[in-house]
């Protein structure tokens with residue numbers, strides 16, 4: 001009796017009994033996160049190095065919230081290796097130094113991709129041996145430069161086309177389909193400790209592209225090619241079904257590899273409407289998608305959760321506005337660097 005009345009007193013004081021007699025009290029929520037740095041796995045963002053250098057408010061949000069950083073552009077081929085004999089390290093080195101000073105991990109993006117190639121590569125005249133040397137030299141110089149400082153690399157990005165075939169990129173054209181495997185081998189030689197990822201988009205579109213990517217990755221793994229992880233870009237939007245988003249994440253984990261949600265953003269204007277404004281209904285829909293994605297990811301085995309990275313930090317900095325030439329607000333922070341409902345969705349998904 002005594003114990004019972006003590007329990008009633010607690011329920012009364014905490015308000016947990018407010019649903020009335022016969023209803024089980026809800027378990028208390030864990031304390032709200034002070035920052036995404038407290039997530040059980042590394043939460044990160046892609047960053048614009050120019051903004052890091054120039055805008056204090058931007059750098060403050062990055063430092064407060066994220067314990068992993070990806071260069072949005074500064075480690076791409078065109079940025080690092082603009083001429084055959086020229087490497088420009090300054091922006092990427094700045095980011096690596098920032099990360100060291102602020103206790104953050106650096107994810108390298110990206111070594112071999114069909115985009116962001118300098119004209120000396122797209123115009124390169126050479127036989128397949130010369131192309132092989134070009135690819136190998138680029139990978140080994142870049143990975144070697146950052147050895148021990150960049151924890152992981154997107155070794156190959158977007159090799160699979162929408163119909164599931166291997167994209168006819170310059171790499172595929174000059175080196176044959178197995179360039180993907182050799183890129184991983186060259187990267188492993190240059191830094192045996194870096195985690196090596198195959199990164200792509202569209203896992204959530206449906207089974208065609210998803211299956212092709214999983215087959216590629218599983219094939220590499222079964223041949224003993226040194227691949228450690230699969231990156232899901234997840235440039236998504238509020239109309240994408242929960243079922244397809246969840247399938248993208250859970251099927252990636254079935255490979256047994258590390259899973260990185262590597263470029264997350266959730267667009268609210270998928271039809272590119274010129275006059276759209278951000279309503280609270282759109283914010284609520286966006287929050288729900290962020291929550292679903294983070295919750296599904298958080299349920300994966302802890303050993304496979306490499307991390308979640310959003311593609312930039314605030315709506316003011318997103319690539320989506322430029323890409324769609326339309327208004328959009330795809331990120332967890334608004335143009336004034338304030339948290340949006342989307343941020344709360346992430347926090348709820350982490351609990």
Ligand code: XIL
Nearest residue numbers: 072073109110157233235263311319
């Ligand atoms: C984008 C950047 O965000 C833009 O600033 C740049 O102009 C083009 O590239 N998939 C990727 C990223 O792997 O590298 C792309 O980043 C977005 C799509």
